[in-house]
Amino acid sequence: MLILFLTTAHNSMSQRMYAELTGRGHRIAIQIVNSEQDMIDAAERHEPELILAPFLKIMIPKSVWSRHTTLVVHPGIKGDRGPFSLDWAIMDGNEEWGVTLLQADEEMDAGDIWATAHFRMKNVSKSRLYRHEVTQAAVKCVLEAIESIGKNDFRPEPLDYSKDDVKGKLHPKITQADRRIDWAQTTEAIAKKIRAADSHPGVLDEMFGQPVYLFGAHEEDLLKGVPGEILGYRDGAVCRATGDGAIWITHVKPKGCFKLPAALAFKDRLDLIPHLPLSPFAKYEGRTYREIFYEEKNRVGYLHFDFYNGAMSTEQCIRLKEAYLEASKRDIKVIVLMGGIDFWSNGIHLNVIEHAESPADESWANINAMNDLVREIVLTGSRITISAMQGNAGAGGVILALAADRVYAREGIVLNPHYKKMGGLYGSEYWTYLLPGRVGPNKALELTEQCLPIGTASAESIGLVDGVFGEDQEAFCSRVEQIAQELAESPNYAQFLQAKREKRFKDEQSKPLEHYRSEELRKMRINFYGENPAYHEARRQFVYKLSCSVEAAGDVRSETAVT
């Protein structure tokens, strides 16, 4: 079936739908739309059998939905209408929520219902909910609807508020007044408000007397102070006292600027507040914040690195490398790199780079720090290494995973193993060694040139990952633990290590690892310091969200791709 996506952005939801549907043999045309005319033109151009709006912020014109079956993903239960559905669902403390697939109609969110799916709410941010439960439920709805199209007796259900299972309602727009924080409130209440607005638009508040939007809330159980007082900083985050405890805020967005680690945004004020470092290996009696932490069980080490948005700055890469080296000295047989729950990694930290005095120097430092980390993993000869990708990954973040001996992915994550869209960036992280090593040179070229997202089924079929499992994070992690345990206890463990060392030795003889790095960096130096400012321009557009990076780069598809 030819399906046209009308979407405000080809975001994680739209990419996941793309991967699921192309994987089932459908042809997809993607149209990023900003106006009614964009939608009319796209529908005329493609004459699709179905139109799907995975993430659309504007109304679809009648001339489109009256001629084509047009289904809209709405992140709310039956009867829920209006913007900010998830924000309200979190703020209202709902225990269960859902996704409904609606037929586009005269009135927003009031069309006939094609499918609906529910999930239990978790105490997580809106974006985490969106990337996991909401996306999973939306995929279920879309697949169900596509099956329904083939059934003669299928009729979508008109919205009828008198029905018992129609529990949603039309809710108002949410404002910053609704989101406002009173620091004398409990930690739980404040965390909920910040999470309902994370990753967009954030909660408007003041820090050091400056108006900023807050993101990345983590409860703190031990520190206390006068409500609103800044108690200290750690790993880019600041800790602030609440009515009954404290909360860590990892990111702030000053008005008119872009998101930054909170401690970096206020680095001039840090000498006024205590630094509260906490080793990834230290025990802590209670909830707190640390983006890198280590756990160990039955001679398997699990290294978590839950970096906000998967972005890894120079400093974060260095800290992770140090933690990795420390973990590798322990009495363990297997190291599992766990990444974060939402993202495995999205490569170098474009916001921190943009903020730097010299973005070119910072880009250079960041890519080298990333390379140093990848190098240590590749050269680990005395332990089996596993990458356990719980969340999406992009650019150098995908390559980071390939540095390990085994790569496993949670079912349904989306991978973007390419760099070029960021203003023609060449990429490093030893990708010229690791990517062809896994998928062969032709596929590596295709992935890096076509710049398309790939789903886990394709990733497994081309050998990019070794296994895909776990419908949710819990199921994925428990299977990873089982695999790691079996490897650690395997009678063939010594042979695995031996084979790994031999392969590395052979590879080194054929071409030294450092040659890959220097060749890649030669090209990256031109991206960072050369006359063509395409990378700097694309990065600026990306961090300021001026337009989609696809268009900014201007080197891949400008708007529509049919596959």
Ligand code: COA
């Ligand atoms: N640095 C800083 N922030 C990053 C980032 C990076 N490398 N990659 C993603 N983000 C942020 C986005 O700005 C966005 O922030 P927001 O939630 O505050 O809006 C968030 O992470 C999610 O990214 P988004 O682009 O909305 O997710 P997606 O699933 O639609 O797309 C990617 C995923 C990977 C295709 C896209 O994020 C991307 O192109 N990232 C840049 C990758 C890159 O070029 N890295 C540098 C080279 S190694």
